[in-house]
Amino acid sequence: MTTTVQPASPPASTRALAADLTGRARDLVEPYLRESVALLEPGLAAICGYHLGWTGPDGSPAVPAVPAGKAVRPAFALLAAEAVCGSVRHAAPAGAAVELIHNFSLIHDDIMDRDEERRRRPTVWKQFGVPAAILAGDALQTLAFDVLLRHGGRRGPQAAERLADSLRELVDGQARDLCFAERPWTGPEAVTVEEYRAMALGKTGSLLACASGLGALLGGGTALQAATLAEAAGQLGLAFQCVDDILGIWGDPALTGKPARGDLRERKRSLPVLAVLSGADAPARHLADLLTAEPGEAELLVAADLIEEQGGRALCEHEATTALARAHALLDRVAMPASTRAGYAALAAACVARTS
Amino acid sequence: MTTTVQPASPPASTRALAADLTGRARDLVEPYLRESVALLEPGLAAICGYHLGWTGPDGSPAVPAVPAGKAVRPAFALLAAEAVCGSVRHAAPAGAAVELIHNFSLIHDDIMDRDEERRRRPTVWKQFGVPAAILAGDALQTLAFDVLLRHGGRRGPQAAERLADSLRELVDGQARDLCFAERPWTGPEAVTVEEYRAMALGKTGSLLACASGLGALLGGGTALQAATLAEAAGQLGLAFQCVDDILGIWGDPALTGKPARGDLRERKRSLPVLAVLSGADAPARHLADLLTAEPGEAELLVAADLIEEQGGRALCEHEATTALARAHALLDRVAMPASTRAGYAALAAACVARTS
Numbered sequence: 154m155t156t157t158v159q160p161a162s163p164p165a166s167t168r169a170l171a172a173d174l175t176g177r178a179r180d181l182v183e184p185y186l187r188e189s190v191a192l193l194e195p196g197l198a199a200i201c202g203y204h205l206g207w208t209g210p211d212g213s214p215a216v217p218a219v220p221a222g223k224a225v226r227p228a229f230a231l232l233a234a235e236a237v238c239g240s241v242r243h244a245a246p247a248g249a250a251v252e253l254i255h256n257f258s259l260i261h262d263d264i265m266d267r268d269e270e271r272r273r274r275p276t277v278w279k280q281f282g283v284p285a286a287i288l289a290g291d292a293l294q295t296l297a298f299d300v301l302l303r304h305g306g307r308r309g310p311q312a313a314e315r316l317a318d319s320l321r322e323l324v325d326g327q328a329r330d331l332c333f334a335e336r337p338w339t340g341p342e343a344v345t346v347e348e349y350r351a352m353a354l355g356k357t358g359s360l361l362a363c364a365s366g367l368g369a370l371l372g373g374g375t376a377l378q379a380a381t382l383a384e385a386a387g388q389l390g391l392a393f394q395c396v397d398d399i400l401g402i403w404g405d406p407a408l409t410g411k412p413a414r415g416d417l418r419e420r421k422r423s424l425p426v427l428a429v430l431s432g433a434d435a436p437a438r439h440l441a442d443l444l445t446a447e448p449g450e451a452e453l454l455v456a457a458d459l460i461e462e463q464g465g466r467a468l469c470e471h472e473a474t475t476a477l478a479r480a481h482a483l484l485d486r487v488a489m490p491a492s493t494r495a496g497y498a499a500l501a502a503a504c505v506a507r508t509s
Numbered sequence: 510m511t512t513t514v515q516p517a518s519p520p521a522s523t524r525a526l527a528a529d530l531t532g533r534a535r536d537l538v539e540p541y542l543r544e545s546v547a548l549l550e551p552g553l554a555a556i557c558g559y560h561l562g563w564t565g566p567d568g569s570p571a572v573p574a575v576p577a578g579k580a581v582r583p584a585f586a587l588l589a590a591e592a593v594c595g596s597v598r599h600a601a602p603a604g605a606a607v608e609l610i611h612n613f614s615l616i617h618d619d620i621m622d623r624d625e626e627r628r629r630r631p632t633v634w635k636q637f638g639v640p641a642a643i644l645a646g647d648a649l650q651t652l653a654f655d656v657l658l659r660h661g662g663r664r665g666p667q668a669a670e671r672l673a674d675s676l677r678e679l680v681d682g683q684a685r686d687l688c689f690a691e692r693p694w695t696g697p698e699a700v701t702v703e704e705y706r707a708m709a710l711g712k713t714g715s716l717l718a719c720a721s722g723l724g725a726l727l728g729g730g731t732a733l734q735a736a737t738l739a740e741a742a743g744q745l746g747l748a749f750q751c752v753d754d755i756l757g758i759w760g761d762p763a764l765t766g767k768p769a770r771g772d773l774r775e776r777k778r779s780l781p782v783l784a785v786l787s788g789a790d791a792p793a794r795h796l797a798d799l800l801t802a803e804p805g806e807a808e809l810l811v812a813a814d815l816i817e818e819q820g821g822r823a824l825c826e827h828e829a830t831t832a833l834a835r836a837h838a839l840l841d842r843v844a845m846p847a848s849t850r851a852g853y854a855a856l857a858a859a860c861v862a863r864t865s
Contacts (some may be wrong), residue, residue: 194681269568284621299673310666317655323548
C-alpha cells in the first residue's frame with residue numbers, strides 16, 4: 154500500500170520544455186491581463202491584482218514574489234496557433250481570455266467551496282469578503298469577452314461565441330459537481346462513472362479545449378483543425394481531473410499543500426470512490442458506510458486503503474491513461490511542426506505526471 | 510412632515526402606455542430568454558427559471574403566477590430601435606441580453622446584500638444556497654453575450670463589445686457602492702455627492718443606457734443616435750436611483766414591500782443623507798452621530814425628519830428632476846416618430862413617479 158503518488162516522472166528535458174512554454178505564454182499574455190484589469194474601478198483592480206499574485210492585500214507590489222499561476226491554458230492557446238502555422242502573437246488575446254475565465258472561476262469556486270487558501274495566501278473572499286469576491290469574479294468574466302472582442306481581430310466575434318459555449322460547459326460541469334454532493338452514495342440515485350466523466354469534461358476539459366480552439370481560430374486555422382485541437386485538449390483536461398482525484402486521496406500533503414485524504418474528508422464524489430461504489434457489492438457498501446458518517450482519521454485511512462484494494466485507484470489511473478492516449482491520437486491527426494508536437498507532448502506529460 | 514412619497518402621479522393614459530410597452534417587450538424578449546436558459550444544465554436551468562418567475566422551487570409551473578419583472582430595460586431597447594426607424598424584432602436579442610444581465614446582477618446582489626426576499630419569494634441563494642446562486646448568476650452573464658453573438662446579426666459583435674463596456678460600468682458602480690459602506694460619515698474621507706452620482710450612473714444608469722444603445726445599434730441606427738439614446742437612458746437611470754433613495758427613507762412599506770426607513774437602518778450612503786452630511790455643519794454632525802451608533806426606531810425617525818428639514822429630500826428630488834430634464838433634452842435631439850417619443854415620455858414618467 155502506498156500513501157503518496159509516485160508517478161513516472163517525465164525526463165528533465167520534457168519538464169524544462171513545458172516550463173518554457175508556460176513561461177513564454179505568461180510573458181505574451183500578461184500585458185493583456187494587466188491592460189484589462191486596469192480598466193476596472195481601482196479598488197476592484199487591486200483585488201484582481203492580489204488574486205493574480207501581482208500585489209499584496211494592500212495593493213503594494215507582492216514581496217516576496219508570489220508564485221504566479223502556471224499559465225497552462227494560455228500555453229495551449231499559443232501551441233494551437235503554432236500547430237495551424239499561425240502567429241502566436243495573434244493567439245495571445247485568446248490566451249488572455251481563457252486565463253481571465255480560469256481566474257474568475259477560481260475566485261467564485263473558492264467562495265462556493267469555502268476554501269480559505271490559494272497559492273499560500275488567503276483566498277479573495279477570505280481577504281476581502283464574499284461580496285467583493287463575487288464582484289471581482291464577475292468583472293473577470295466580463296474582461297474575458299472584452300479582450301477577445303477588442304483584440305481578437307476579424308475572428309474575435311467567432312472566438313467570443315466559442316468562449317460563451319465553453320463557459321456554459323464550464324458552469325454546467327460545476328453545477329453537476331455541486332449536485333453530486335446531495336446525491337446518495339449508493340442505489341439508483343447514486344452518481345455514475347459516466348456522469349462523473351461528463352462533469353469532468355465540463356469542469357476541467359472545457360476551458361482547456363476552449364484555449365486550444367480559440368488559439369487555432371485566431372491563429373488562422375480551419376474549423377476542423379480548431380475542433381480537433383480543442384477535443385485533444387479536452388481529453389487532457391479529463392486526464393488532469395483524474396490525476397487531481399488521485400492526489401486528492403493519495404497525494405503527499407508536503408507537495409500538494411492540502412491535507413492528506415482531503416477529498417475523502419470532504420466526501421467528494423471523486424472517480425476512485427465512484428469506481429468502487431459502482432460495484433454495488435459488499436466492499437461498496439462498506440465504503441458507503443465509512444463515508445456516510447462523519448469519518449475520523451482512522452476511517453479515512455481504512456477508506457483510502459479499501460478504495461485502492463478494490464481497484465478504484467487503478468481505474469482512475471487507467472482513465473487518465475486512456476484520455477491521454479485519445480489526446481495524442483487526436484493531435485496526430487493535425488499536421489504540425491515537430492517542435493510544436495513536442496511541445497504538446499511536454500504539456501500533456503506535465504498535466505498528468507504531477508505531484509501537486 | 511410627510512412620511513410617504515406622494516409623487517405627482519402621471520395620468521392613467523401614460524401609465525397604460527408604459528404598461529403596454531413593457532408588456533410588448535416582455536412578449537418579444539421572453540422566447541429568447543427561454544431558449545437561452547434551456548441551454549443550461551437542467552438543474553441550473555430550473556434555478557434560473559425560478560428566479561425569472563417561470564417555475565416554483567421544485568421546477569413545477571409557478572402557481573399562482575409570480576408577477577414577472579417589469580421588463581423596463583427590454584422596453585428601452587425596443588423603443589430605441591423604433592426611434593432610429595428600425596425593426597423592434599431586430600432589437601429583441603438586445604432586450605434579452607440586458608434582461609439576462611439585469612437578472613444576473615439581481616441574483617448576485619441578493620447574495621452580497623444578504624437579501625432574503627425578492628418578488629415576494631425567497632431569493633435564489635436563500636432557496637438554493639450561495640454556491641448555486643453564484644453559478645446561476647455566472648451562467649446568466651454568459652447567456653447575455655451568447656444571445657447577442659448568436660442572434661444579433663451583423664452588428665452582434667459590436668453590440669457584445671458595448672455590452673462588455675456596460676458590464677464594466679455596472680460592476681464598477683457596485684464596487685463603489687460596496688466601498689461606500691466602509692467610509693466615515695464625515696471628514697475628508699466621507700463619500701461626496703459627486704462620487705454618489707458616479708456610482709448611481711454605473712449601478713443603475715449603465716444598464717438602461719446599454720439597453721438603449723444596443724437597441725439603436727441592432728435597429729440600424731447611427732453611432733451618434735445610439736450614443737444619444739444611451740445617454741438619455743443613463744440619465745433616467747440616475748433619476749430612478751434618486752427616487753429609489755427617497756423611497757428607501759420615506760417610502761410607504763405597504764407599497765414598497767420593504768420596512769420604513771430601511772436605507773437609514775442599513776446605514777446606506779444614499780443621496781438624501783450625503784446631501785445633509787456635505788453641509789459639514791451642526792445638523793450634519795447630529796445626523797452623523799445618529800447614524801454612527803446602531804440607531805433604534807426613535808433615532809431613525811429623528812434622522813429622517815432631520816434629513817427632510819435640512820433639505821436632503823428636496824435636493825434628491827431636484828437631482829431626479831434635473832436628470833429627467835436632461836434625458837428629455839437628449840431625446841429631443843433624435844428625430845423619431847411621435848408615438849415613439851410618447852413612449853419614451855411614458856417610460857420616463859414610470860421610472861420617476863413611482864411608489865414602489
